[in-house]
Amino acid sequence: MTESLLSVEGLEAWYDESHILHGMNFTVGKGEIVTLLGRNGAGKTTTMRSIMGLVRKRTGSVRFGAVETIGLSANQIARAGIAFCPEERGIFSSLTVKENLMLPPVVAEGGMSVERVYELFPILKARGASQGTKLSGGEQQMLAIARILRTGAHLLLLDEPTEGLAPVIVEQIGQIIEKLKEEGFTILLVEQNFRFAEAVGDRHHIVEHGQVIDSFERHEVEANREKITGYLGV
């Protein structure tokens, strides 16, 4: 494994009184695509929201590069260089596609140029003047990913980018994720769709009851297929 960019140790999180994460431990190496797999309610999304600082009550350690982020607020974490693409996509309906794209602040140098973003997502250029939420589901997903590429964030947290999309769109999103990896982005991916996850991921962590219960490198997947499908109940 390469030098780690994100390391999560003993991360616990609560929504009000309910204790969701019970000590998550995993690392994401620089330039890797790491997936969190697990059944509904296992705590995958909560893990992402905790890394991002959106869950207020959380303890443990989340180190991003040299920075400990557990005590920072969400906007500070975003400025440190972590970008989050939530499951519900969060496209703003009162802004146009272009405005949605240009909204996130640049947090570091080395983000993608707008031209490059349009090259990857030509549809966004064509639909620039439309209201953000008038796009189709797949296009909205692309916009949600596209707008965090401009900011210079190195680590992308993608929460179920393929949820509810047609197979042909899922395939496109897979290609885009591969391209992002080539360009040096590090990606933490939450997925229900194991086939998709196995196609793009370098490493897979299985999450259950708010803990990582097992991990597999890419080359270990084939030998452990039965075990993994057992964990995921698919």
Next chain:
Amino acid sequence: MSQSNPHSAGELSHLADEESEHRTPLLADLRLWAVIGIAFLLIAPHFIYPVMIAKVLCFALFAAAFNLLLGFAGLLSFGHAAFFGFSAYVTGYCLQTLGFTAELGILAGTATGALLGLLIGALAIRRQGIYFAMITLALSQMVYFVCLQAPFTGGEDGLQGVPRRPLFGVVDMTSNINVYYLVLAIFCFGIFIIYRTVHSPFGQVLKSIRENEDRAISLGYDADRYKLLAFVLSAALAGLAGSTKVMIFQLASLTDVQWQMSGEVVLMAVLGGIGTMLGPILGATIIITLQNELAQIGSLTTIVQGAVFVVCVLLFRRGIVGELSHRWNRWRGRSDETTGEEPRTASKG
């Protein structure tokens, strides 16, 4: 919210072209309306009593300032009278006792509005929704109490006979018509500031916070700072409107600072259409005209006003301007509207 789109890429770009063609009329409309409106306002005092139109403009600016906060940042303040009224007192005091020239008096009032906005806003934006409204109401009642008790406000009498001192020390302000043109200039300036704010990157961040605060924060924006800035700007413009009112009526009184005034400005903005540029202006025009025309029937005015409000809320849920622009867009077959009031999306993941 999102439907799957059956169009192919080619069709989509064609659609986009069509959209950009459709886009111009609305924009052109707004500019056209601005030109027509200003031209009308320039000649209006020759056939309408200038003090009356000046009053309308003054309240229109107040309502537009309030709408900046409610319509674009999603914050419902129930204490805007504090900025409007207290600034009026400060301007009145500066003109009457300190002998400031007109522009300095108005500047002092505006600065006071901003400062008061900073104080009240810093406390209020920590809470959302109804709690935000209640905090602003409570704090504005404290301002009201200060105005009632402080020695420089004249208590129940208010400040009367505030002199209309010359603008920059040279331009005579004693005639109604001159004051009217000053008010018109201030009004245009204020509306221009609001327009630029709403259409700037800052305005887009505000809209994103209104719609989905968590999302805006996780993109890296400090939502509280943006809300506070919007609050201060809105309070400053409300203060500007209040100061201007002193120039018109030569009077600063408790009416301007009490909670009914906070309610009235909500009424104007909602009636005209929150989140639109023209809505608050139209709303203020309607309310002020009603009040003037119905003055002779006395306390029945509020009943008529209430009835108009109920009818409007039932017929025009987006406010008059909001509803008209919505229907216009629909009639044009253009589903893209970015200024109208949108259903707010829940942000829980």
